[in-house]
Amino acid sequence: DGGITQSPKYLFRKEGQNVTLSCEQNLNHDAMYWYRQDPGQGLRLIYYSQIVNDFQKGDIAEGYSVSREKKESFPLTVTSAQKNPTAFYLCASSGLGQANTGELFFGEGSRLTVL
Amino acid sequence: DAKTTQPTSMDCAEGRAANLPCNHSTISGNEYVYWYRQIHSQGPQYIIHGLKNNETNEMASLIITEDRKSSTLILPHATLRDTAVYYCIVRVLPGGKLIFGQGTELSVKP
Numbered sequence: 001d002g003g004i005t006q007s008p009k010y011l012f013r014k015e016g017q018n019v020t021l022s023c024e025q026n027l028n029h030d031a032m033y034w035y036r037q038d039p040g041q042g043l044r045l046i047y048y049s050q051i052v053n054d055f056q057k058g059d060i061a062e063g064y065s066v067s068r069e070k071k072e073s074f075p076l077t078v079t080s081a082q083k084n085p086t087a088f089y090l091c092a093s094s095g096l097g098q099a100n101t102g103e104l105f106f107g108e109g110s111r112l113t114v115l
Numbered sequence: 116d117a118k119t120t121q122p123t124s125m126d127c128a129e130g131r132a133a134n135l136p137c138n139h140s141t142i143s144g145n146e147y148v149y150w151y152r153q154i155h156s157q158g159p160q161y162i163i164h165g166l167k168n169n170e171t172n173e174m175a176s177l178i179i180t181e182d183r184k185s186s187t188l189i190l191p192h193a194t195l196r197d198t199a200v201y202y203c204i205v206r207v208l209p210g211g212k213l214i215f216g217q218g219t220e221l222s223v224k225p
Contacts, residue, residue, distance in 0.1 A: 106158030
């Protein structure tokens, strides 16, 4: 089945450690996105990529890094520089062609807790 | 990307129509209106989108005012499973970012 897969679903990390969240899609989508969600809040855009080997900062990119070496993969690294990393992280993808509706397909999310 | 304003919360009786308003008074001519919903701790789900004409699909109807400054999402017969946070977003196509606001928390009650 086509879809977007995030792993791990739950992750615990000690302060000062980097952690990488995986996001893979087999929808042949050009664009991929990472959002962060805090309790009772909407989604905030961290990074997005519209093409392989290129990506742009969103509204809250500080303390995060990404790579887009393959079309189907867009991993997010939460670095030790991120002051409040405990959150729910959502990855999404969408097609970019004119025929596309622009709909974003979301993964099930990764919940990161810093101990 | 234009900003949207939605009520924080709404209640609806099961079986009744749920009408969720959204204000996007600064929308530009090439921005589409999108609606998503998020059930607790899951990824958001696409509902519907439109540019200026009213749209309907199997989930909902989208009514956009003639001046495009506001829209209403209609769930014609709300069920308990429609309880979720509903987000109204405006976005340029293709490739525009989706910027999520706070959304409306819809509670469908028996």
